[in-house]
Amino acid sequence: MRVDKTVLRETAHIAAGEVLLSALMCAGFALCRRFSGAVLGGAALGCAIAVGNFFLMGLSVQAVLGKGDGAAKYMRSSHALRMLLCLALVCAGVLLLKLNALAVILPLLFPTPVILLMRLLGLAPRQEAPSPPAEDGKEESNQ
Numbered sequence: 001m002r003v004d005k006t007v008l009r010e011t012a013h014i015a016a017g018e019v020l021l022s023a024l025m026c027a028g029f030a031l032c033r034r035f036s037g038a039v040l041g042g043a044a045l046g047c048a049i050a051v052g053n054f055f056l057m058g059l060s061v062q063a064v065l066g067k068g069d070g071a072a073k074y075m076r077s078s079h080a081l082r083m084l085l086c087l088a089l090v091c092a093g094v095l096l097l098k099l100n101a102l103a104v105i106l107p108l109l110f111p112t113p114v115i116l117l118m119r120l121l122g123l124a125p126r127q128e129a130p131s132p133p134a135e136d137g138k139e140e141s142n143q
Contacts, residue, residue, distance in 0.1 A: 003059065013118055013123060017110060018047045022044075022107050025043060029103070036100070038098060038100040039099075042093060042100040042104040043104075043107060045093045045097075045099060046090075046105060050107050057079075086108065
C-alpha cells in the first residue's frame with residue numbers, strides 16, 4: 001500500500017504541533033519545578049503515540065476510500081484497535097518505564113488544538129460538501 005502525500009503532509013503538521021506543545025508542556029513542568037527525565041521521556045512517548053495514532057488513522061481513511069460496503073465497520077474496528085494500542089503503550093510507559101503519567105497522557109490531547117489551529121491558518125484541506133444526487137438517482141457530472 002502506497003501512502004498518500006496528503007496523509008504524510010497532515011501527519012507532519014501534527015508532528016510539528018505535537019513537538020511544540022510538548023515543549024511548552026515540559027516548560028510548564030520546569031516552571032513548577034517538577035521537570036525530570038521521566039517527564040521528558042513521557043513527553044517523547046506521548047508525542048510518538050499521538051503522531052503514530054494520527055498516521056494510522058490516515059492510513060485507515062485512505063484504505064476505505066472507494067470501499068462502499070464495510071467502510072464504516074472497517075473504520076470502527078480500526079479505531080478500536082488504535083485505541084487499544086494507545087492504551088497498551090501508555091500503560092507500558094507509565095508502569096514499566098516509570099515515566100510521568102501526565103507527561104505521557106497530555107500529548108494525546110494535543111492533535112485536536114493543532115488541527116483547529118491548522119484550520120484557522122488555512123493549512124488544513126477544505127472539506128467540500130458532496131453534491132446532491134440528481135433526480136433520477138445518478139450523480140450529475142460537472143463539465
